[in-house]
Amino acid sequence: MTQPVTDNCLRCNEPLYHEFQLHFLWQFKRDLFKVLCNSCQKILENTKLDRDKYTIQCQLCHHLLDDSAEADLLTKVYDYQNLKICHDCQFWLKIYSLDTLRNEVIFAYEPIIRETIHAFKSNGDILKGYLFKHSLQKIHRSNRQYQWIVLPSSAESLQSRQFHATGLLLDIAEIPYICPFDYIGDGKKQALKNREERLLMSQPFQVNQENIKEDKLLIFDDIYTTGTTLLYAKKALTESFPNKKIKSVTLARGI
Numbered sequence: 001m002t003q004p005v006t007d008n009c010l011r012c013n014e015p016l017y018h019e020f021q022l023h024f025l026w027q028f029k030r031d032l033f034k035v036l037c038n039s040c041q042k043i044l045e046n047t048k049l050d051r052d053k054y055t056i057q058c059q060l061c062h063h064l065l066d067d068s069a070e071a072d073l074l075t076k077v078y079d080y081q082n083l084k085i086c087h088d089c090q091f092w093l094k095i096y097s098l099d100t101l102r103n104e105v106i107f108a109y110e111p112i113i114r115e116t117i118h119a120f121k122s123n124g125d126i127l128k129g130y131l132f133k134h135s136l137q138k139i140h141r142s143n144r145q146y147q148w149i150v151l152p153s154s155a156e157s158l159q160s161r162q163f164h165a166t167g168l169l170l171d172i173a174e175i176p177y178i179c180p181f182d183y184i185g186d187g188k189k190q191a192l193k194n195r196e197e198r199l200l201m202s203q204p205f206q207v208n209q210e211n212i213k214e215d216k217l218l219i220f221d222d223i224y225t226t227g228t229t230l231l232y233a234k235k236a237l238t239e240s241f242p243n244k245k246i247k248s249v250t251l252a253r254g255i
Helices: 022-027 038-045 087-092 111-121 126-141 155-161 165-172 195-200 228-240
Strands: 078-080 083-085 104-108 147-150 181-183 205-207 216-224 245-253
Touching: 038 111, 078 087, 104 126, 111 126, 111 165, 111 216, 111 245, 126 165, 126 245, 147 165, 165 216, 205 228, 216 228, 228 245
Parallel strands: 104 245, 147 216, 216 245
Antiparallel strands: 078 083, 181 205
């Protein structure tokens, strides 16, 4: 998708002062222009989970943890085979393997990420998707050998939103993808389900095998909360393709 050239920061609306350079013309790359002011760009960069500010993370799903005595159930650190893991992953290890639970996450679910995703998905502010373009492209460069996959939306979600959220994020980042699933779930949006409903949901996906071409598959989703949806997708793919390597990446790790 063609990136817009905006005169104002897409987050705080402060004026942007683009430093036009001659090589912009040679390369014909509109995405060399900024969409965030320097201050908002710094805030965005500081929410990336590879930064030192987030020192304690689940080594499987990257949930932020607390090793203090005051930690609650969901942020407490659990030890498993020399790994520090979260409460949810400890629960899922009764069902899934370590490799199945591993998930790469780009951002912590800080306010800037939460407000951007909400504006993008719930308010239809499509331009907000460009805040994540370069981060997604960086992840894609290190995973080019994988066939990227998105999860299907329910008919109700597509009708109300009028676009496929994760698919559009990848379109903006110019990352090719497929959706090899048929949705067979209850149609209720994940954001409207409480924690117990998420954990107890039944398999919402059925695999359509015609689109699978590669031996390595990468599932991309926007927010990892309990992991239920993503794990069901991995389970469905593994059952259909037991010899393929399957991994996952999510834009943010919810709390």
